[in-house]
Amino acid sequence: MRRLRGMASSATILLGSVLSVHGAPATVTVYSNVCYNSEFGDVLGTRIILLDLGPKDKQILYSEAQGGEGIPIVHLLTPDDEKSLKQGRLDFQLDDGGRSFTVHGTISKTAIVLSSGGSSTNLDAEGRQKWPIRLKRIALPERWPAC
Numbered sequence: 001m002r003r004l005r006g007m008a009s010s011a012t013i014l015l016g017s018v019l020s021v022h023g024a025p026a027t028v029t030v031y032s033n034v035c036y037n038s039e040f041g042d043v044l045g046t047r048i049i050l051l052d053l054g055p056k057d058k059q060i061l062y063s064e065a066q067g068g069e070g071i072p073i074v075h076l077l078t079p080d081d082e083k084s085l086k087q088g089r090l091d092f093q094l095d096d097g098g099r100s101f102t103v104h105g106t107i108s109k110t111a112i113v114l115s116s117g118g119s120s121t122n123l124d125a126e127g128r129q130k131w132p133i134r135l136k137r138i139a140l141p142e143r144w145p146a147c
Contacts, residue, residue: 027052031112031135034065035147042067044147046118048103048135050085058082062094062103064118090114110137 027050034045049061049072060081061072073094077085084091090105090112103117114133124130 026054028140030138030140030142031107032138032142033118033133033135034142034144036144037147043069043144046114046133046135047072047142048090048112060092062117105132111135112137 029050030047031049032045032047034043034047036043043065044067045065047061047063047065051059051061053059058077060075060077062075063070063072073096075081075092075094077092081092085107088106088108090103090107093100093102094117101117103114105112105114105117112135114135115131118129118133118135
């Protein structure tokens, strides 16, 4: 038990140091429509995390869950990306090991609405994705609602 507490304390210290730059804490903002399908035990949806680790280190972590948690794709924000975000727009290109796609949408303090990129359980009769996809801003730790 003592060893587990020590490991947890070490992990907390390590996380705190990673999420702190020049004494200022990092900003982590999570938008998600990920849900849990209890019938099949699947996790489904899209998550976008905005990381602000300092003036020259802003990133977007993009992941899709299709049965299980997807591995995040990291996108380092360019000055143009930052300008778009400040104007309430998302518009960036992602490359996922040969699969290249664009994520377009709008962003506010409460939600991201995607017009391309992303996945959800909102499918048409032929099983194609219906647009737009809404990702709500969520608090951490994330809890998956039922699909």
